[in-house]
Structures are given as structure tokens and as C-alpha cells.
Amino acid sequence: MDGIHLSKKIGIIGGGVTGLVVGIFLAKEGHNVSIYEKNSLLSQTSSKTTKLIHGGLRYLENFHFNEVKNGLNDRSWWLENFPKHTKKLKISIPFKSIFSLTLLKSFIGIKLYEILAGSKNIGSSKILKLLKDDKSFLKDEYKTYLSFYDGSMDDVSLGNELIQSARDLNIDLLENNEVTNFDPNGMIDGCNFDKIILAVGPWSKILLEQNDIESQKDIDFIKGSHLIIDREIDSGIMFSSICKSRYIFALPYNGGTLLGTTEEKVNHPDLAEISIDETNYLIESYNQILKKPISIPEIISSYSGVRPLIKSKDNYHKSSRDFFIQKNESLLTIFGGKWTTSPSIARKIVTMI
Ligand SMILES: Cc1cc2nc3c(=O)[nH]c(=O)nc-3n(C[C@H](O)[C@H](O)[C@H](O)COP(=O)(O)OP(=O)(O)OC[C@H]3O[C@@H](n4cnc5c(N)ncnc54)[C@H](O)[C@@H]3O)c2cc1C
Numbered sequence: 001m002d003g004i005h006l007s008k009k010i011g012i013i014g015g016g017v018t019g020l021v022v023g024i025f026l027a028k029e030g031h032n033v034s035i036y037e038k039n040s041l042l043s044q045t046s047s048k049t050t051k052l053i054h055g056g057l058r059y060l061e062n063f064h065f066n067e068v069k070n071g072l073n074d075r076s077w078w079l080e081n082f083p084k085h086t087k088k089l090k091i092s093i094p095f096k097s098i099f100s101l102t103l104l105k106s107f108i109g110i111k112l113y114e115i116l117a118g119s120k121n122i123g124s125s126k127i128l129k130l131l132k133d134d135k136s137f138l139k140d141e142y143k144t145y146l147s148f149y150d151g152s153m154d155d156v157s158l159g160n161e162l163i164q165s166a167r168d169l170n171i172d173l174l175e176n177n178e179v180t181n182f183d184p185n186g187m188i189d190g191c192n193f194d195k196i197i198l199a200v201g202p203w204s205k206i207l208l209e210q211n212d213i214e215s216q217k218d219i220d221f222i223k224g225s226h227l228i229i230d231r232e233i234d235s236g237i238m239f240s241s242i243c244k245s246r247y248i249f250a251l252p253y254n255g256g257t258l259l260g261t262t263e264e265k266v267n268h269p270d271l272a273e274i275s276i277d278e279t280n281y282l283i284e285s286y287n288q289i290l291k292k293p294i295s296i297p298e299i300i301s302s303y304s305g306v307r308p309l310i311k312s313k314d315n316y317h318k319s320s321r322d323f324f325i326q327k328n329e330s331l332l333t334i335f336g337g338k339w340t341t342s343p344s345i346a347r348k349i350v351t352m353i
Contacts, residue, residue, distance in 0.1 A: 006030065007030045007031055007032055008031050008032070008194035008195055008353065009031075009032045009034075009192070009193050009194045009195075010023075010026055010031050010032065010033050010034070010193060010194065010195045010196075010197065010353070011034050011036065011182075011186075011188045011191065011193035011195075011196045011197070012033060012034065012035045012036065012196075012197045012199055013036050013179045013182065013188065013196065013197070013198050013199065013200055013207070014035075014036075014037065014198065014199035014200035014201060014203075015035045015036070015037030015040075015041040015042065015173065015175065016041075016042060016044055016045055016046040016199065016200075016201050017042060017046040017159070017162070017339050017342050018046075018199040018201065018334055018337060018342050018345055019035050019037070019197070019199035019200075020035065020041065020042065020162050020163065020166055020342075021162065021342040021343060021345070021346045022197060022199055022334075022342070022345060022346045022349050023035050023166055023171050024162065024165050024166055024169060024171070024346070025343070025346035025347065025349070025350050026346075026349070026350060026353065027166070027169035027170070027171050028169065029350055029353075031353070033169075033171045033172070034171070034172035034174060034193075035166070035171060035172070035173050035174060036174045036177045036178075036179050036188065036189075037173070037174065037175050037176070037177060038176070038177065038178040038179070039175070039176065040175055040176070041159070041163055041173065041175060042155075042159040042162075042163070044201060044305070045201045045202060045269075045305045045306060045307070045308070046155070046159070046201075046339060047155060047156075047159070047303075047305075048224070048226070048272070048303050048304060048305025049155060049305070049339050050224075050226065050249055050251070050258070050260050050261055051152055051153050051154070051155050051251070051253070051258065052089075052150055052151065052152055052153075052249070052251075052340075053074075053075045053078045053079065053086055053150070053151030053152060053153050053339070053340050054071060054072075054075055054150045054151055054340055055067075055068040055069065055070075055071035055072035055075060055113065055116065055117065055150075055340075056068055056071050056321060056338070057109065057110065057113050057148070057150070058246070058247055059071075059321065060109050060112060060113060061109070064321075064322070065116065066322075067321060067322045068113065068116055069116045070341060070344050071321075071338065071340050071341055072113075072116055072117040072120060073120060073344070074340050074341050074342075074343050074344055075117075075120070075122075075150070075151045075340055076117075076120035076122075077343050078151060078153065078158075078340065078343075079122065079151050082153075082158055082161065084157070084161075085153055085154045085157045085158035085161060086151055086152065086153045086154075086158065087151070087152060088122045088123060088149050088150070088151060088152075089149065089150055089151065089152040089235065089236050089251070089252075090123070090147055090148075090149055090235040090236065091147065091148055091149070091150055091235065091236035091237065091238050091249070091251075092145040092146065092147045092235065092236070092237055092238070093106055093145060093146045093147075093237070093238045093239065094130070094138055094142040094144075094145045094237065094239060094289055095142065095143065095144045095145065095146065096141050096142055096143060097143060097144070098129070098143050098144055103127070103144065103146065106146055107125070107127060107146055110125040110146065110148045111125065113148070114148075122149045122150075122151070123148070123149030124149075125146060125147060125148040125149075126146070126147050127144060127145075127146050128144065128145055128146075128147065129143065129144055130142055130143055130144060130145055136291070137233070137290060137291055137292065138289055138290065138291060139289060139290065139291050140291070142289065147235075150236075151340075152236075152251065153339075155339070179207075181210075181211055182196055182198075182211055182331070183211065183331075184196075184213060184328040184329040184330060184331040185329055185330055186329075186330040186331075193330070194330065195330050195331075195332065195353055196330060196331045196332070197331075197332050197333075197334065197349060198331065198332070198333040198334065199334050201269070201308045202219060202221055202269035202306045202307070202308035203269055204217075204219065204308065204333055204334065204335055205217065205218065205219045205335075206268075206269075208326075208333060213328055213331070215326070215333075216324075216326045217310050217311070217324055217326065217335045217336075218310075218311035219308055219309065219310065219311060219335070220265065220307075220309045220310075220311045221265065221266045221267065221268060221269055221271075221306050221307075221308075221309075222263050222264065222265055222266075222306065222307040222309050223262070223263075223264045223265075223266045223271065223272055223304055223305070223306050223307075224260065224261040224262055224263060224264075224304065224305055224306075224307055225260065225261060225262045225264075225274040225275075225278045225279075225282070225302060225303070225304040226258055226259060226260030226261055226282075226302060226303055226304070227258075227259045227260065227274075227279065227282050227283070227299050227301075227302050228253060228254075228256055228257070228258055228259075228299070228300045228301045228302065229256055229257040229258075229259055229294055229298050229299055229300065230256050230298045230299075230300050231256060231257050231294065231298060232252070232255055232256060232257070233250060233251075233252050233257050234252060235252065236249060236250065236251045236252065237249070237250045237251075237289070239285070239286075239288070239289050240285075241281065241285040242281065242284050242285045242288065243281075246263060248260065248261070248282065248285050248286065249261070250286055256300060259282050259283075259286055260282065262278045262281060262282065263307075264278065266306060269306040269308070271306070272304040272305050272306050273304055274302045274303070274304045278304075279296075279299070279302065283296070283299075307321075308335065308336055308337075309321070309336065310322070310323075310324055310335050310336045321336065321337065321338050321341075322336055322337075323335060323336040323337035323341060323344070323345050324336055325345075325348060325349065325352065327352070332349060332352060332353075334349075
């Protein structure tokens with residue numbers, strides 16, 4: 001059957017990476033897509049990430065195997081389809097001893113990460129002795145490091161390519177267009193659609209309730225902040241924060257370092273601003289491992305975003321980054337997810353539609 005006969009008129013609310021990628025997948029299936037975005041495309045949570053294309057190594061600590069496997073699958077999709085804007089990145093974890101239980105646990109975790117990636121693994125992990133050159137910036141007490149590979153992206157150029165693809169597919173991109181009301185029968189601000197997709201990231205529950213639709217999921221608003229530092233590094237480092245409860249990344253970024261991130265509960269997704277405490281936490285954590293400490297004047301800029309984490313029984317540090325799709329008649333609402341897993345979300349939506 002010619003796909004054109006099945007073409008539907010679809011309205012997507014939210015022009016972050018989820019809305020855009022879902023729109024692109026649907027338009028490729030022959031559907032007629034419009035995206036309503038309150039601000040500019042990709043200007044909110046999607047521009048506040050650590051810029052990793054990853055399965056989420058640290059989610060293995062909480063046994064989220066399926067989620068990690070899906071993320072690794074999607075990592076490979078991005079690396080294959082957008083080689084100009086994504087690349088594999090070496091990340092090292094420094095250790096103070098030649099052998100320790102933490103080193104062994106990390107090694108096993110990384111090997112499991114590689115096994116879950118299967119044929120899509122992008123490089124083999126190694127435990128190496130720190131040489132004099134590597135030590136030039138790490139404190140002398142560090143003796144070994146464990147290196148592994150993950151994906152990273154230039155989110156600005158990648159985002160521009162996604163927007164261009166959407167334009168090429170004749171998706172109607174309605175920027176600076178805040179949707180005030182919609183209903184599950186297919187109405188967005190007075191316009192009729194066959195299907196509506198709510199892809200508003202951390203604003204999903206708020207928008208559903210504003211329109212008298214019950215939200216099946218509760219959201220934890222978890223702010224994450226990053227600093228950009230005027231100090232060059234040639235590969236990534238992953239290390240424990242001062243309170244040891246989570247890992248922090250220092251990654252190469254435009255000739256400097258991208259340092260992040262934090263996890264702080266806030267009451268609303270609009271409250272995304274870095275606090276002095278977060279700045280100090282990131283700097284103090286990084287300075288734990290550095291020979292020459294970072295000083296405040298070396299901070300070039302900072303940014304914060306709010307993760308749309310689906311509330312779970314676990315502490316939010318441990319909660320899953322997996323996504324969920326709620327169905328109400330012609331309305332599909334997306335909860336959770338990561339930049340990396342937007343293709344998985346899009347595939348699921350295409351199947352549902
Ligand atoms: C600190 C931090 C670090 C992260 N790091 C990574 C990482 O390294 N790798 C990774 O894969 N993921 C990462 N993520 C997760 C990733 O950022 C998000 O999962 C993803 O960007 C969510 O995209 P989205 O399109 O769902 O949401 P958003 O990007 O927030 O898009 C939703 C859009 O909806 C719009 N909107 C809201 N209300 C309305 C309305 N009424 N009408 C019209 N439009 C509306 C908003 O303006 C917004 O543009 C990170 C997240 C954070 C916060």
C-alpha cells in the first residue's frame with residue numbers, strides 16, 4: 001500500500017531534541033508534521049547537557065541494564081548518522097593505587113558496558129600506569145587510570161543539522177509559539193490534528209494538568225549545572241565528587257574544559273540557574289585531583305538545565321533516565337529520556353501512530 005494514504009496530520013508541542021527527532025521520524029514516514037515551540041528550537045534542556053552520546057555507564061550501578069543497552073544502541077545511531085558532529089571520546093578515571101576494590105569494580109562495570117554494546121562497542125577499556133606526561137596535571141598521588149570510550153557531540157552543529165533536516169522534510173516549525181491549550185481529541189489552540197504529541201521535557205506534567213488531563217507519572221525536577229573553564233585538556237576525565245555520591249566529568253570543550261554536572265532538586269523547571277554552592281562543589285571536586293587548582297577567574301561561563309526524571313521509589317540520584325509514553329485518545333505524552341535516546345522514543349511513537 002502506498003504510505004501516502006496513511007498520512008496523518010500531527011501536531012508536536014515542544015521543539016527540543018525529542019520533539020525534533022520524533023518529528024523527523026514521522027515526516028520520513030510520510031506524515032504531515034507541525035512543531036510548536038514556546039521559545040527557539042533546542043534552546044531549553046536540550047542545550048544544557050554534558051554533550052555526551054552515551055548509554056550511561058553510571059546507571060549500571062543501579063542495574064538499569066536495559067536502559068543502558070538501549071542507550072548504547074542509540075549512541076551507535078548518532079555516531080553513524082552524524083559523523084561530522086559526533087565522535088568517540090576517550091575518558092579516563094584516575095586511581096591513587098595500583099590495585100583497589102574500587103578500581104576492580106569500575107573495570108568490571110566498564111567491561112559490562114562494552115559487552116552490552118556488543119558489536120556496537122567503540123573501543124576497548126584499559127588499566128594503565130600513569131606516565132610522567134599524564135601526571136603533569138594530576139596530583140602525584142595518582143598512580144593508575146582506567147580508560148574507556150563513549151560518544152560526544154557538538155550539540156550546536158548537530159542541532160542545526162536536525163533543524164535543517166526538519167525543514168527539508170517540510171515540517172512546519174512554529175517557533176516563539178507557546179501552546180496554551182490542547183485537548184486529547186486532537187485540538188491545539190483551535191487547530192485540528194489527527195494526533196498530538198506532547199514533547200515538552202520537564203514541563204509535561206505541568207502542561208497536562210493545566211489542560212485537566214491526569215498525569216500518569218510524577219516528575220522530579222533535578223537541576224544540573226556545568227562550568228566552562230579556560231584550561232585545555234585533550235581527553236575526558238571522570239572522577240568522584242567531594243561528597244562521593246556521584247561522578248563528575250571534565251571534558252574537552254572548544255579549547256577549554258566542560259565541567260559537570262550537579263544534581264539538585266528544584267520546584268519548577270523554570271528555576272534553572274547555577275548557584276554559588278554548585279559552582280564551589282564543581283570546582284572543589286575537580287581540584288581534588290588537580291596538581292594546579294582551578295581558580296574562580298578561570299571560569300568562562302556556566303549553564304544549568306532541569307532533568308525531567310520520572311519519579312521513582314529510589315532516591316533521585318539513582319532514578320532511571322528511561323522514558324514513558326502516556327496515551328490519552330489522540331494525545332501521546334513523552335516523559336523522561338535523554339538526548340541520546342530520542343531515536344528510541346521516535347521509533348516507539350512511529351509504531352504507536
Ligand atoms: C544537566 C543535564 C545534563 C544532561 N546531559 C546529557 C548528556 O550528556 N547526554 C544525554 O543524552 N542527555 C543528557 N541530558 C538529558 C537531555 O538534556 C534531555 O533528556 C533532553 O534534552 C530532553 O529533551 P526534550 O526535547 O524532551 O526537552 P527540552 O529540550 O526541554 O524541550 C522541550 C521544549 O518544550 C518547549 N515547551 C514547553 N512548554 C511549551 C508550550 N506550552 N508550548 C510550546 N512549547 C513548549 C520548551 O520551550 C522546550 O524547548 C542532560 C540533562 C541535563 C539537565
